[in-house]
Amino acid sequence: MPATSPISRCDPQAVIIRHGSDPHALVQILRELQAELGWLPREALTRVATALGLTLAEVEGVAGFYRFLHLRPVGRYRVLFSDNITDRMLGSEALLQALCRQLGVVPGAIVGDDPLVSVDRCSCTGLCDQGPALLVNHHQVVTRLDATRVAQMAELIRTRVPVPAWPAEWSLVEDRIERADVLLASPPAQGAALAAAIARGPQGLLVEIERSGLRGRGGAGFGTGRKWALCRKAAGTGRVVVCNADEGEPGTFKDRVLLSRHADAVFEGMTLAAFAIGARTGFVYLRGEYRFLLEQLEAVLQQRRAAGLLGSSICGVAGFDFDIVIHLGAGAYVCGEESSLLESLEGKRGNPRVRPPYPTESGYLGQPTIVNNVETFCAVTAITLRGAAWWAAIGTAQSSGTRIHSVSGDCARPGLYEYPFGTSIRRILEDCGAADTQAVQVGGPSGVCVAVNEFDRSIAFEDVPSAGAFMVFDRQRDMFEVARSFTHFFAHESCGFCTPCRVGTALLVRRMDKLAAGHGSPHDLDALFEIDRLLRGSSHCGLGATAGNPLRETFNRFRPAYERRLRSLHLIPGFDLDAEVSIARQVTGRDDPAAHLEQQG
Amino acid sequence: MNPSASLKLPDGRRRLRLATTSLAGCFGCHMSFLDIDERLLMLIERVDFDRSPFTDFKKIGHCDIGLVEGGLCSVENVQVLREFRAHCRTLVAVGACAINGGLPAQRNHLDLGQILAEVYRERPGLAPGSAVPDDPELPLLLNRVHPIHEVVQVDYFLPGCPPSADAIWSFLNDLMDGRTPHLGHGLIRYD
Known part of the structure; x- marks a missing residue:
């Protein structure tokens, strides 16, 4: 669609009337408008605001909140790679880079007023048992990505083949009930x-x-x-x-x-x-x-x-x-x-x-x-x-009935597993064909991390509660990186309403990234736990309160994964100190010893 | 402020050594420190001043407490800060600039190269041939101003711009008496 007057292609009035001009249907109206326009031009938002008796600021405020709504063009093809740790373990990052290379775009970047395509990452798309997965134009999914599919996709995008005309088997979503x-x-x-x-x-x-x-x-x-x-x-x-x-x-x-x-x-x-x-x-x-x-x-x-x-x-x-x-x-x-x-x-x-x-x-x-x-x-x-x-009669005293587990990660048979409450983690691991397992993340990033010595614990509200996710990690996996990925997830999803969560999740990410970059010291660990304490005590909702869970859960069980990243007993700057003198060196032409700084003092 | 004063207090406790410095700051925190007025006399009953603008000692010795005003805007700031960290059992970031970068950090959204060029080469009224000073004795500026905790471990933060004399007095007494400093309502402020 051309960036100039996209509104001519669509009549917001029709969408608004379909929803009875109800301001409470605003999110639905915006979603449907965007599905037609590709993005939400101010012109369209103004019309929506007038028709619903809202102000433009209110409508833009709502449109600006949701990640799948866009206030500027994001491309005729909006490709979002699912960025759960399980997608990464299946190689999603290399596939994302390959697609970007073939299309000549940069991940996360949106160039120009009417780009053909933009490629970015999104939170888990719920296709972990058939990943790596991606989402196109907030509608179609592509499962089981591999290099061939990515190369073909790049060609389909380059030749502007509409997404509904892509190979049907790509968007096949299997219901794997194991x-x-x-x-x-x-x-x-x-x-x-x-x-x-x-x-x-x-x-x-x-x-x-x-x-x-x-x-x-x-x-x-x-x-x-x-x-x-x-x-x-x-x-x-x-x-x-x-x-x-x-x-x-x-x-x-x-x-x-x-x-x-x-x-x-x-x-x-x-x-x-x-x-x-x-x-x-x-x-x-x-x-x-x-x-x-x-x-x-x-x-x-x-x-x-x-x-x-x-x-x-x-x-x-x-x-x-x-x-x-x-x-x-x-x-x-x-x-x-x-x-x-x-x-x-x-x-x-x-x-x-x-x-x-x-x-x-x-x-x-x-x-x-x-x-x-x-x-x-x-x-x-x-x-x-x-x-x-x-x-x-099914399950345990305080947890009646069954629980359905979404099993993914390092196992032979990912999919759904329904068990009575009280089933041991070991049993689930055996059934899904997990070998050499070192940890299971039960209930997702905000849940519990369980290590080998706890595999006889059972899933029940009395023992290990679960919101349904069961991600398996074998000994090849680095549990620090697992926690870092979850920490990024919470920062990405913080709604920004309260300061402890908005700032705290970003500070957690910054410290975890600092450890990952090899600039860590025990002081950084202290700082991480201090931030976690603040998040738990002062966040407005559960998101902020649980954002430090991956850190605490994995640190308690996989402490050496953190310790081997600590390069010094003394605090090291999280940035390249000598590079901070680069401009002054260049401007003055100096290169004497006093024109340099050691990373560690 | 007599360094040869007795190492023991009359009640048997050891005298403490205190160092202070101003990095990329305005000395406002030090002025506020002096605002404790006659309480300075009570303070020097219990501490000896080491390197500090108050003593004009140029080198720092082993200290119990180091108070640092100002952030890091130059290579020299980093070096002084590291000396303080190496010599002080307890290091305190005092004031908005040490804690957040403060006013000097307002330049962080500008390119340092452009700032230097505009000030030393392109400003109207400069002598012909003016250049950015390159004397090796001058400390080079950092690309961006940083708060001190990004470069060394900081044990305590005393906020305020500047922290009031009462806040500094209360904080030091807590520290000297072995209590975790807690300013509480009324004394804690960020402006």
Whole structure:
């Protein structure tokens, strides 16, 4: 598209009207506009602002927040390499450099007013079991990258072949289910759980979910039944059910498979929640990286509406009205935090809210709201169908049921593994064909790092809790580099709202990079832990509070990986000191000993 | 300020040695130090001054406490700072410039070569043939001004521009009495 007057190619009015001129749909409107225009010219934003009754500053503020929205042209082809540690372990960095070389571009750089292509890195795209992966134009994915695919891609881009015309097998996303238990085995018959719930009544369903002991699968492990009961009891009219499908924790991809294969069970779980708490409105917050799932998910919703499982008088029950809208994210990890997610749903920047009040009291547009993970809703459907006692008999005392693990990294068979809670890490490693393992990162960068001597520990809220990621590292891997990569991830994803996180995550990165560059001393370690302490004590939300976890977790277990980077007992500057005198030397023409500085004094 | 004074205090404690210096600073922190006024007399009951603008000693000996005002803008600043670090058990960054680079660091967004050229060669009114001074006795400037903690380990930071006399007094007393310095509300300030 030409940079001059791109607006002529698209009418913002149509997109705005499609969303009922609702300012709360701002993120969706901007996403759709950008999909047509390639970027968001000020002219378009001004029209959006006027039509929605917002100011240009508000609209630009929102557009500027999300990484997948652009206020300047980023190329007809926007290529984002997934930059999770598992992609790197599969060689993503060399492939990125190769593509850039072949296209004559610099990673991260955007040159000119109407570039053909820009290539950059993005956080994990949730394709760790079939990486290295990349995302094109915030829509299509390419999996299993190799040198051949990259060379062909460079040619397709050079010859301006539209992305939908690229080889279909490139964007093939496999659902690799390596071990299925009660959730992954076979999806329940559509509507069966709803029929069971209607027979029990809302209160009966609530009691059943509470009795099952089900805890939220997003990571925090809050009792699902309790959350629903709080929401049902909360003052105020209107209730909202939100499915958190913003699966952003690097190394996690179970929700992608559940949405792709068991969407019916997820939507049914949401409808059950609506029945229990009396909600009429439902949202799925689908991460932008999973845009490729949108059409098939919409089709399932449409099919459920046709079957009387969504809409008015569901299953013929008068007054049981509920429908689901899918809202797409736009590349912000922090929106996986439930209050940021609600802000984003309301069309705002995804800054976390102050809690309390919790969403169960005041959530979407101030209405009592429950936010649950994709897997939680699947479990709800299974429990409603087969009973609380059946579910509670699986797993451990405080962790009932099963947990789906997204296994990736150094193992023969990456993919999804569903086990009852209480399964040992050793068992999972054996099943996935991991050899010579030195560590497992459980639950993603904000989770726990487990070393060899702890492999008999089990995954459960009582022992090692997990948000679903299970990244395996063998003895060839440098655990310092693993931690450094995670630290970069948090700095990249900090929303910038609070100073401790915005500055603290950048300071962590700077010190870790200093160690990596060979300028480390014990003083740098002290400084790292001091920053971590500050982050934990003063950040506004969990992102900042957990940003130091990779450092602490790996330092406690792989201390020599840090120590061998310490070059001196004394502090060494993190920059080349002698190079700092270069300009003065050049200007004065001096080169005497006093015109130089040693790196270490 | 008599270096030959007794090494022991009447209560048996050892007298402490204190050194101070101003690097890329304005001496404002030192002026603020002098603002402790008559409390200076109490201070010299307990410490001996080593290298400092107050003594005009040119070389530093082994010290308990080193107070550093100002950031690093030249090769000489780096050398003095390293001498202080090597000789002081406890090194303190005093004031905005030592801690953040402060006012001198305002030049960091400009190119040093251009600054020198404009000042010494291109400014109107210069004598013909004017050049950037290149005498080996002159310390060369660094490309950018740095806070001192980027080059040596700093044990404590005493913020303020300058820190008030009361803040300096409270800080020194904490240090001398073995308490972790804690300025707290009222004394801690960054301007």
